Amino acid sequence: MNEHVIIIGGGIIGLLSGRELLARGRAVTILDRGDLRDSASTGNAGVISPGHAPIPTPEVAAKAIRMMLDPRSPLYIPPRPSLSLLRWLLSFRRACRPAHFRMSSEVLDRFSKLSRERFEPLIEECPKALEPTGFADIALTPQGRDHLDHEAERLTKSGFNVEFRTGDELRREDPSWSDDVIGGLVQHDGIVARPDDLIRHLAQRFEADGGILRTNATVENVHLEGGCFESIELADGERIQGGTLLVTAGIWSSGLARDLNIRIPMQAAKGYHVMIEMENPPRMASVLSEACIVVNPMGNQVRLAGTLELSGINDRMVQRRLDMLPAAADRYIHGVRKARRHSEWNGLRPCTADGLPVIGPVPETGNAYLATGHAMMGVTLGPGTSQLIADCIDGQPLPDWAQPMDVKRFA
Ligand SMILES: Cc1cc2nc3c(=O)[nH]c(=O)nc-3n(C[C@H](O)[C@H](O)[C@H](O)COP(=O)(O)OP(=O)(O)OC[C@H]3O[C@@H](n4cnc5c(N)ncnc54)[C@H](O)[C@@H]3O)c2cc1C
Structure with a gap:
């Protein structure tokens, strides 16, 4: 079980996913190109809604x-x-239709209830944040x-x-x-969150629980072998191998996903x-x-x-x-x-453009996963995301209600 998971991105989604995977017995390394002090996850408004x-x-x-x-x-x-903005806006326009709005609201309502429940232990653990x-x-x-x-x-x-x-x-x-x-x-x-304190707490706790957190580590390339994830390459040329890859790099996830042969607009x-x-x-x-x-x-x-x-x-x-x-x-x-x-x-x-996060396995790779696209709700949906993505990494499919968020809608 102790298969090594490499996570690219130490924002709220990466840190909560890393925490959940550690709790399930995995060895986890989180790589972030910054020092975790300047991401959307630290500067956001801090309202879990x-x-x-x-x-x-x-x-x-x-x-x-x-x-x-x-x-x-x-x-x-x-x-x-x-052109990509134009295409995105056309898809966004379609997603504003009442039928899509009803569907996506139902998904997000269910997802935010799951997350809300999973915030309870965190509230006890970190009342300051x-x-x-x-x-x-x-x-x-x-x-x-x-x-x-x-x-x-x-x-x-x-x-x-x-x-x-x-x-x-x-x-x-x-x-x-x-x-x-x-x-x-x-x-x-x-x-109500203090996002800076929350991220600091999650990072400290992750390391205390045995996770490896490397800051100032920019992932330049993701390498595949036979279509499966093989290793990542840092900006200084260092290569790190892992059994599983999880990309939680916020808006930069699209660029990294290209190496995994999928376009996430x-x-x-x-x-x-x-x-x-x-x-x-x-x-x-x-x-x-x-x-x-x-x-x-x-x-x-x-x-x-x-x-x-x-x-x-x-x-x-x-x-x-x-x-x-x-x-x-x-x-x-x-x-x-x-x-x-x-x-x-x-x-x-x-x-x-469709207003829903992107969560699940990257098709055809067998060992690469994405969790991103949380727009205005990354903190709100963080704990729910960590459960869904860890379940996927453990080999379970996304539950039916979460299928509209599946990565495969872009395949
Ligand atoms: C002004 C504002 C207010 C907001 N208010 C709220 C709110 O009240 N409630 C709420 O729920 N959400 C809110 N949000 C949204 C929320 O902040 C985001 O949805 C969430 O932070 C996204 O988290 P993330 O972990 O996916 O991405 P990020 O926080 O962007 O983290 C991604 C990390 O990946 C790292 N990274 C990127 N590329 C690489 C690479 N190549 N190699 C290594 N590391 C890399 C980055 O350094 C970064 O640390 C707000 C956002 C903003 C901007």
Whole structure:
């Protein structure tokens, strides 16, 4: 059983998968080209939101053209000549159809319930990084309120625990809400994470449990022999052999998958965060509904995170889009615009066009696997992913409900 598994990528998906495989008796090596401090998995908003809808929805389709052309829109696609982007957008458009939306929502609902259950031991193990306090979706406008009503109905029907609060009720609990806030939907199943602490904890625990974690180790090539995975080659030429390969390299998984003879079309959806310092930070984590911004209080600092920009794989910081975060949040929360900025960051979400992750064996190889494409839900779906992928590596098929996420849909 002690077959060696090599994992490329030490983000949330790689670390949780490594942890699960170690627990099942495998020898595991995780290789990451960075130091684990700068990935999407550390800079994300930190809201674990069971029941979150996929990105392609019938509503997004209706607004897509306007949003694409508006650089102030939370979803922005700067025009660029790219055939792969065009193909991706056409597939995305198809995935916005109501029938696909119903199917993908059902898959993600089930997947996020599995993950939610599997977060319980982690919450106990690492209470500093994970607090099961829930979060609130906050509205300013009648359209925002309609959205909350719609979400309340959708989430309740799917078995999630939500509760509406009026603006006055919210302000009584927390005076930092502005007078413009008209209501909020509290999502009690939500967990609030400190992503940096969570990744640090998982990495330390992985090594303490006997896993090998190599940082600053960039995988340049994956070598096959007779169609099966044979070894990986690092940038300095070192080759490492393993019985099994698991690729969890976020948006960079597509490039590595090419060596495995499979094309996984994904677009990088850039998001930003700004850390601000506030004397009276809000008490509860929240999603500012109209602005699509997440607010996550972390001690006397607050992380404002959001925007979804399809501008390719790069780490260019567009100041105007970063500045949109505090400017928009100030309408919901007193004192945000005046708060001192501590730091700024951007990172890339790995997004498939059909709104579903990519999980399972790479066809024809027999010993290579992929777990990626989690878009806005990588933390939310991490523990469920680790179970499904470890089951696959143990030789079990994906359960029926998870089949739409199978890698083979791209074969
Ligand atoms: C602004 C923002 C806010 C978000 N908010 C949330 C949220 O509130 N809740 C939620 O659930 N999700 C959220 N997400 C999404 C979530 O962060 C991602 O889905 C998740 O981090 C993806 O994890 P991953 O492990 O697949 O990829 P990554 O975190 O990108 O990790 C991939 C790792 O692979 C390594 N790597 C890449 N190529 C190589 C190579 N060739 N060799 C070696 N190593 C390599 C990279 O260095 C990196 O560390 C947010 C994302 C952003 C950008």
